[in-house]
Amino acid sequence: MTIEVFIDIFRDGISVFLTVITPILLVSLAVGLIISIFQTITSINEQTLTFAPKIIITFLVVGLLFGWIAQKIMDFTFRILTTYFGMI
Structure with a gap:
């Protein structure tokens, strides 16, 4: 494996990773923002109020x-298997 092939695989892997993780992160960010606004409006300073809904929504989105x-x-x-390694 040459360095060019390694760089191509690495670049494609990063691209796939960012494509897959972006919707999950955006939903988590939106839920966190909504909960923070709610906490600011109601003056509730409970730490678990932000943690639990974000975890639940994140698992739902992943599902x-x-x-x-x-x-x-x-x-x-x-x-990867077909282009770089000639398998399959």
Whole structure:
């Protein structure tokens, strides 16, 4: 494996990672922002109020997007095996 192939695989991997993780992070960010605004309005300073809903919503989003995430990762793996290693 040459350094160019390694760099191509690494770049594609980072691209797939960012594509997969972005929706989850955006939803978590939005939920955190909404809860922070709610806490500011009501003057509630409870730490677990931000933690629990963000975890629950994040798990729900991962569950809903699991098929899409798995397909992206399988496409990436197939592309590596066929393009760079000549398998399959």
